[in-house]
Amino acid sequence: MFEIKRIDLREAISLRQKVILPGANFEECKYAGDDSKDTMHIGAFSKEQLVGTASFYKEHNSKLKGKNMYRLQGLAIDPEHRNELRGQTLILFGENLLAQNEIDVLWCKTRASNLPYYQHLGFHETGDTYNHKEKGLQVLMVKHL
Known part of the structure; x- marks a missing residue:
C-alpha cells in the first residue's frame, strides 16, 4: 500500500536527517x-512507514515572474524506495494542493546533476545559477501551475 498525505514537521525532519x-x-x-502556517510538509508512506517527504514554502523569488509563489x-x-516514483508523486500531490489555493508558480534550487529529473516534471531552467561551496553548481528552476 502506498499513500501520500500531509505530515507534521517532525516527520519531515526525521527523514531529512536520514537522507x-x-x-x-x-x-x-x-x-x-x-514552522510557518503557510508551509506544507507532504509525506509518502509504504505500509505505514514514511519513505519520502517534500516541503512547500510560501516564498517569493524576485528573479521570477508571478504573483503567488x-x-x-x-x-x-x-x-x-528510490526509482518507485515516490518523489514525482510527492511533487505532483503538492502541486495539486497549491493549484487549488491559486498558487501559480512553484520554484526550487537544485544541483545541476538533477536537472533532467526536474525537467521531466515540467520545471524549466531560469538561467540563474551559482556555485555552492558544498553542493556544487546550483540552478534555479521554475514551474507555472
Whole structure:
C-alpha cells in the first residue's frame, strides 16, 4: 500500500536527517519557514512507514515572474524506495494542493546533476545559477501551475 498525505514537521525532519543530512541533529535539519502556517510538509508512506517527504514554502523569488509563489525544498526519498516514483508523486500531490489555493508558480534550487529529473516534471531552467561551496553548481528552476 502506498499513500501520500500531509505530515507534521517532525516527520519531515526525521527523514531529512536520514537522507539529506546524515549525522546532523534535529535543529540542523530545519529550514527557514518550516514552522510557518503557510508551509506544507507532504509525506509518502509504504505500509505505514514514511519513505519520502517534500516541503512547500510560501516564498517569493524576485528573479521570477508571478504573483503567488511557493518554493519546493527538502525532497528526500529513503534510498530503499528510490526509482518507485515516490518523489514525482510527492511533487505532483503538492502541486495539486497549491493549484487549488491559486498558487501559480512553484520554484526550487537544485544541483545541476538533477536537472533532467526536474525537467521531466515540467520545471524549466531560469538561467540563474551559482556555485555552492558544498553542493556544487546550483540552478534555479521554475514551474507555472
